[in-house]
Amino acid sequence: MIKAINRTRIKDIALRANVSIGTVDRVIHNRGEVSKATRDKILSIIDEMEYQPNLLASTLASKKTFSFALLFPEPISTESYWNKPMVGVRKAFHEIQQYGVNINIHLFKQSDPNTFNTEAQQILESNPDGVVLAPFFSRQSKEFIAELKKRAIPYVFIDSNIKDSDKLSYIGQDSYQSGTLAAKLLDYSIPENAAILVLQFAKEKDNLNHLMQREKGFYEYFNSNSTSGKKKLFTLEIIDPTDLIGQNKITDLLKSNPDIKGIFVTNSQVYYLARLIEENNLSGIRVIGHDLINENINFLKKGIVDFLICQRPEEQGYKAIITLFEHLVLKKEVNNENYTSIDIITKENLDYYK
Amino acid sequence: MIKAINRTRIKDIALRANVSIGTVDRVIHNRGEVSKATRDKILSIIDEMEYQPNLLASTLASKKTFSFALLFPEPISTESYWNKPMVGVRKAFHEIQQYGVNINIHLFKQSDPNTFNTEAQQILESNPDGVVLAPFFSRQSKEFIAELKKRAIPYVFIDSNIKDSDKLSYIGQDSYQSGTLAAKLLDYSIPENAAILVLQFAKEKDNLNHLMQREKGFYEYFNSNSTSGKKKLFTLEIIDPTDLIGQNKITDLLKSNPDIKGIFVTNSQVYYLARLIEENNLSGIRVIGHDLINENINFLKKGIVDFLICQRPEEQGYKAIITLFEHLVLKKEVNNENYTSIDIITKENLDYYK
Incomplete structure (x- = not known):
């Protein structure tokens, strides 16, 4: 045939x-x-007949240039999470640069909401055609987008979402759903009557939208699955994972509660917990965390972290730029919500993940 | 900044x-x-400076056309697995059609190695510039590629690999490694002393390269993990999953062995097993299988299938064409092995998988 x-x-x-x-x-x-x-x-x-017209030729006729502003957290190190969306941003830029698009990147400190405000102010002063932002701090983000709305500047969210905010689009994970996935994996991985610890490494959890959603989804899985209901869950919040007092709090808790057989860390800082498990020779605990950063990969390979839930940060960066481009330059309809996949990475499939 | x-x-x-x-x-x-x-x-x-030259302009100068031949299994139904690589093939074609590439698609019957031979013969008669094939039947594939080699026609494998075969490239999963991943997920999901059934739905298993590799990887995981070594494993081969005798063999086995708490089906036909589990009201068995086809998705949603290991068939089709294109038209170096990711799909992340 x-x-x-x-x-x-x-x-x-x-x-x-x-x-x-x-x-x-x-x-x-x-x-x-x-x-x-x-x-x-x-x-x-x-x-x-699946004909594909050559869009470039018709768009090049107009000479307008477009200016996009980005507002992202500053990567903590060269290997850290926030370098990854930038890879996608650059890829998108290479595809669309010939249309006369310029991108200006503004970075704020994850530990300091004030730097978010300063950069947001600079963006407003530069009067861009569109904005991509990670609404990392809920309150500060809401102030910023109120101003963007007033000026009719379209904005795309990346990484975490603010519902009912008149955004052009959200590109990222469904945080609640990724929480339920983490719950299932831990539920399957530990004995029936064991206890589970949810560990939040965060200063101001209530201002960190996606961490709240992940925790909510995690608890909800156990609340709604009767066969898993025997497992005891509790949450521990540690402001600073590098701080010795917080670290001792975790190890004391684990040593005095040997029925804790599973731990869920709600963000990419799971390696701090893994380090404590390794140093204290704790065994028989299944650990699940987020994001494929080098520190986490090491502990995944060693078998101390069992699962990492990943969210395709490169793709998020790429799609955010392309979405703004399609809306502003090509005048196309874009999706208001663009969920990226929720990937499960283990020692076994790590080498094949792209 | x-x-x-x-x-x-x-x-x-x-x-x-x-x-x-x-x-x-x-x-x-x-x-x-x-x-x-x-x-x-x-x-x-x-x-x-990350400059990207416009390749099209320079290639269009030459007027040569290229003819690619594809040899794939015929999809059993409109929803079945082998429709998916074709989606990727069409996507690739749309990207490269302007370079003067034609693609001819040859389909063989998965139940009949003779149809593979007939189509392979037609391909040889058409004297294509390059071939993409799924080396579904080991023996017949080896005969075909021997002939291609003689005529210096480059060939790309999709879906399963034949090692040491002078292929231009392999695009697909590492089947052995996907077997170890399936093993880990089942190992984590069932009690310590439970038994596991490996179910092979295949007529001539020995002629089906990737199924052999998956089973090998699965067994190897348990052999090399001392803590998981207590679990008893055995393999059952069923020639035809639609046949009542085979179906009764499976249900009898499960009913008389209540210690079987996990089942691994090595291909996309896991839905046949899921149907038996549902019809016979068997509970407490974790099931893992392959590929995101509609029949499987239904049982994933119902919670009868727990995990599906997926292999990005659209991407495989896409990359196979692009690889041949890069080699023949752009004269670029291509990778000899191109492993696609080994994805884990559950009820929880299904809706976000692309």
Whole structure:
């Protein structure tokens, strides 16, 4: 059985529609007069024959340039999480640069909401055509987007979402759902009557939207699964994982509660916990955390971290830029919510994850 | 902190290298005389400034057309696995069609190695520039590629690999490794002393390379993990999952062995097992299988199948075509092995998987 795929040319469409090449061209470029019936017929043939017009040529005719502003957390180190969305941003830029798009990147400190405000202010002063932001701090983000709305500047969220905020689009994980996935994996991995610890490394948890959602999804899984209901869950909040007092609090808790057989760390800082487990020779605890950063990979390989839930940060960066581009430059409809996949990484599939 | 990304133009490279635009152009298009030192300098600047040349323009100058032949299993139904690589093939075709590439698709029956031979013969008669094939049947595939080799026609494998075969490239999963991943997930999901059944739905298992590899990886995980070694494993081969005798064999085995708490089905036909579990009201068995086809998705949602290991079939189809294209048309170096990711899908992350 043979099927051939050949390139569709304007000529083929004209032949099929029984019109001139010029008429097809007018429909494709949306100019000149064509009757609705002919237009609809041609569009349906274009669709059917999977013809792909050359968008660049028509857009290049206009000389307008577009300025995008980015507001992201500053990566803590060269290996840390927030370098990754930037890889996707650069990739997107290379694809669209010929359309006259410039991108300005603003970074704030994850430990300091004030730096978020300063950078947000600079963005407003530069009067960009569109903004991509990680609404890391809930309160400060809401102030910023109120101002963007007032000025009719479209904004795309990355990494975490603020519902009912008139955003152009959200690109990222469904944090609640990733919490339920983490819950299932731990539920399956530990004995029936064991206890589970949810560990939040955060200064101001209530201002950190996605951590709240993950925890909520995690608890909800156990509340709604009767067969898993025997497991005891509790949450511990540690402000600073590098601080010795917090570390001692964790190890004391684990040593005095040997029925804790599973730990869920709600962010990428799971390696701090893994280090404590290794140093104290604690065994028989299944650990799940977030994000494929080098520190976490090491503990995944050693078998101290069992699962990492990942969220395709490169893709998030890429899609955020492309979405803004499609809206502003190509004037296309874009999706208001664009959830990236919730990936499960173990020692076994790590080397094949891209 | 602000960093700007701006488009790199040939002019910028010329300025930085302190040469004329014409010299940069000669290096980019690899024509005319440029000294090695100047050439190296320009190439390193191109690399550093992340300049992306417009390949199409230079390739369009040549008028040669290329003919690719595909040899894939015929999809059993409109929803079945082998429709998926074709989606990727079409996507790749749309990207490269303007370079004068034609693709001819040959389909063989998964139940009949003779149809593989017939289609392979037709491909040889058409004398294509390159071939993408799923080496589904080991013996027949080896005969075919021996002939391709003789005629110096490059071939790319998709879905399963034949090692040491002078292939241009393999695009697909590491089947052995996906077996170890399935093993880990089942190991974590069932009690310490439970038994595990490996179920092979296959007529001629020995002629089906990837199923053998998956089973091998699965057993190897338990052999090499001392803490998991208490679990008893055994394999059952069922020639035809639609046959009542085979089905009764499975249900009898499960009913008489209540210590079987986990089942691994080595291919996408896990839904046949799930149906038996449902019909016979068997509970407390964790099930893992392969591939995100509709029948499997239903049982994943119902909680009868716990995990599906997936292998990005669309991406495999896409990459196979692009690899052949890069080798034949763009004359680029291509990777000899291109492993796709080994994805874990559960009820919880299903809706976000792409």
